[in-house]
Amino acid sequence: NAGVTQTPKFQVLKTGQSMTLQCAQDMNHEYMSWYRQDPGMGLRLIHYSVGAGITDQGEVPNGYNVSRSTTEDFPLRLLSAAPSQTSVYFCASSYDSTPSYEQYFGPGTRLTVT
Amino acid sequence: AQRVTQPEKLLSVFKGAPVELKCNYSYSGSPELFWYVQYSRQRLQLLLRHISRESIKGFTADLNKGETSFHLKKPFAQEEDSAMYYCALSPWGGGKLIFGQGTELSVKP
Numbered sequence: 001n002a003g004v005t006q007t008p009k010f011q012v013l014k015t016g017q018s019m020t021l022q023c024a025q026d027m028n029h030e031y032m033s034w035y036r037q038d039p040g041m042g043l044r045l046i047h048y049s050v051g052a053g054i055t056d057q058g059e060v061p062n063g064y065n066v067s068r069s070t071t072e073d074f075p076l077r078l079l080s081a082a083p084s085q086t087s088v089y090f091c092a093s094s095y096d097s098t099p100s101y102e103q104y105f106g107p108g109t110r111l112t113v114t
Numbered sequence: 115a116q117r118v119t120q121p122e123k124l125l126s127v128f129k130g131a132p133v134e135l136k137c138n139y140s141y142s143g144s145p146e147l148f149w150y151v152q153y154s155r156q157r158l159q160l161l162l163r164h165i166s167r168e169s170i171k172g173f174t175a176d177l178n179k180g181e182t183s184f185h186l187k188k189p190f191a192q193e194e195d196s197a198m199y200y201c202a203l204s205p206w207g208g209g210k211l212i213f214g215q216g217t218e219l220s221v222k223p
Contacts, residue, residue, distance in 0.1 A: 033210070058210065090158065099165065099209075102163075
């Protein structure tokens with residue numbers, strides 16, 4: 001199993017550009033989520049999904065869009081990049097949304113917006 | 115408000131010394147609590163969780179509901195314990211993780 005994979009590993013964008021961060025898992029997990037990691041702030045939840053076709057907002061959803069058309073994939077779209085979105089982005093998945101199940105994290109995407 | 119606080123940004127100890135990484139939480143209810151660890155150039159991974167009452171790599175954590183704390187302890191630190199440690203809270207049934215700011219542990223030889 002590859003676990004949770006994320007592409008790209010690094011990305012530099014100009015202000016106003018859009019892009020999609022890819023996340024995939026091969027563990028047949030229902031629950032998937034996106035976090036951003038900023039120095040001194042830990043990880044903050046952006047969006048999450050409890051299954052295909054179902055998504056919801058987390059703590060910091062503004063400027064980001066998600067969809068979940070398959071169980072395996074959960075892409076994160078930046079609609080119009082801003083310097084405040086410079087961060088490291090982590091995707092995570094778990095069997096379901098109950099805390100009994102461990103969440104597995106991807107390797108992260110380091111995004112810089114200039 | 116749901117919040118996790120890790121008061122120490124950096125904790126530096128010598129090999130063989132005891133370690134305690136502090137974690138305090140704010141939540142009206144009975145959350146589930148976790149410690150995650152991120153070693154250099156590796157992905158974030160679960161270290162231990164309260165629900166399992168386990169000891170992993172010599173680390174333990176005790177939930178103190180009165181003090182709303184979930185401090186991580188190890189009696190004798192090793193150099194390979196050097197990493198970033200995050201305390202996290204999960205409301206039951208929500209699936210979300212609320213993370214603290216993280217504490218960088220540096221174990222010197």
